[in-house]
Structures are given as C-alpha cells and as structure tokens.
Amino acid sequence: QVQLVESGGSVVQPGGSLRLSCAGSGFSFSSFGIHWVRYAPGKGLEWVAVISSDGTKKFYADSVKGRFTISRDNSRNTLSLQLNSLRGDDTALYYCARSWGHCLGGQCYPNDWGQGTLVTVAS
Amino acid sequence: QSVVIQPHSASGTPGQRVTISCSGSSSNIGGNYVYWYQQVPGTAPKLLIYGDNQRPSGVPDRFSVSKSGTSVSLAISGLRSEDEAEYYCASWDDTLTNVVFGGGTKLTVL
Numbered sequence A: 001q002v003q004l005v006e007s008g009g010s011v012v013q014p015g016g017s018l019r020l021s022c023a024g025s026g027f028s029f030s031s032f033g034i035h036w037v038r039y040a041p042g043k044g045l046e047w048v049a050v051i052s053s054d055g056t057k058k059f060y061a062d063s064v065k066g067r068f069t070i071s072r073d074n075s076r077n078t079l080s081l082q083l084n085s086l087r088g089d090d091t092a093l094y095y096c097a098r099s100w101g102h103c104l105g106g107q108c109y110p111n112d113w114g115q116g117t118l119v120t121v122a123s
Numbered sequence B: 001q002s003v004v005i006q007p008h009s010a011s012g013t014p015g016q017r018v019t020i021s022c023s024g025s026s027s028n029i030g031g032n033y034v035y036w037y038q039q040v041p042g043t044a045p046k047l048l049i050y051g052d053n054q055r056p057s058g059v060p061d062r063f064s065v066s067k068s069g070t071s072v073s074l075a076i077s078g079l080r081s082e083d084e085a086e087y088y089c090a091s092w093d094d095t096l097t098n099v100v101f102g103g104g105t106k107l108t109v110l
Helices: none
Strands: A003-007 A018-025 A034-040 A044-051 A058-060 A068-073 A078-083 A092-098 A117-121 B009-012 B018-023 B034-039 B046-049 B063-068 B071-076 B085-093 B098-101 B105-109
Touching (some): A003 A092, A018 A034, A018 A092, A018 A117, A034 A068, A034 A078, A044 A068, A044 A078, A044 B085, A044 B098, A058 A068, B009 B018, B018 B105, B046 B063, B071 B085
Antiparallel strands (some): A003 A018, A018 A078, A034 A044, A044 A058, A068 A078, A092 A117, B018 B071, B034 B046, B034 B085, B063 B071, B085 B098, B085 B105
16 A cells, blocks of 8 residues: 655754655655645644656745755655755644646645654754 | 635534535636545544545545635535544645645534
8 A cells, every 4th residue: 555654853953954755655656746745733734845756847835945855766765855944933744745646737736645754943 | 824715613513514615716726626635633634535526435425525616615414523623625726836725624523
C-alpha cells in the first residue's frame, strides 16, 4: 500500500535552517506529484509547495517563496523540503502528500498523506 | 485570512444531517475542482471527497457535496460520533497557482 514517511523535524532557532525528507513506498514514486502541507493548531491546514513527478515544475505558497525549496530524487524515492530563514510562524507539523497525477500543469491536489514531522522554531 | 471561507464550527446530534459551506471565487472554486478532507484530532488529514463530488473507496455515501458557482457545501447525513473532526475544503487557485485551503470547520457531535 502507499506509504509516505516524513523525517527531519526538530527544534530550530529563528533564522535557522532545516531539511525535511519524505520517503515514499508502495507505488511508482516517479509517476506522481507530491505536496508539502503544514498544520498548526489554531491555524489549520496550509499548503506549502508541490513538485511535479519529474521535478521540473514547482509551485510555492507566497508565505514560503524564496525561503523554502522543494526537490525530489526519484532514484531514491525521496522528496525533500529545504527550510531557510525560519520564523516562528513556520512552527507546524509538516506533511507530505501524494497527488494522483503528474502535477505538470498545476491543478493537482494532496490525496494520500503521511503522518507528519514536527518543526518548532523557537529560541 | 484565507481566500476560501468556511464557518469555524458546526454541530449536530446523532442521526441528524449537517452541512458545511465553503465559499471562494472564480479563480478557485468557481473554475476548479473542490476537494474535502477530514482531520480527526491527533491524526493526519484524510481525503474525503475529490473531483468535486467523488468519494474514495471506503468513504460512506453519508457524505455528499453540492456545488453552485463559487460555493460548495459538504453534507453529512445520519451523523455519527466518529464524524466529529475538523473538515477542510480545498481548491486550486489559478491566480495564486496554489492549492488554497479553507480555514477548517470543527464539527461537534452533541
């Protein structure tokens, strides 16, 4: 069955950096676009970014554009999110979620979700 | 402030029918699919409805959706205690080139 496992979350100081990973299994990893979505209690779900199946198309939320970078390594079935210039409002549980298509033209949605990894930005 | 608006809360008693609304614009709900997610506290979100009104395998037909213009409503009939959760609508926004989520509606089963 489809499995997505996030890792890399930790406590980091404001202005710091962190790299999150998402390992996919149980499906043809290179055939699907994958999203990052975050959840903060009291703020709800916030979409962060998506990358197309082949890694050529990337879309970002305005709140993270220029600070976060999404990438993937299809040879290792791994998705990454590089978080730079972290702020307190980036504190959240970060989920990776698979779409059911390639996401080459946008208009794709998170469907199958992992369990999340926690990022806490605090001094 | 989200570009897609949901009520903060909704409630009902077991067996009742409740609806949760979601309002957007022509750049999102009015021109693209709407998806719905259910998040039980402490767990990952679960896809509830895709492609405007399609249910994934395992989602009961107690959950249904109606869409009109730039608004959509999720209806839950025969309310059960296990339906108590946060519900989010989402749509692709052509102007932002983003997925936009509603702020979420906390459903309480009284």
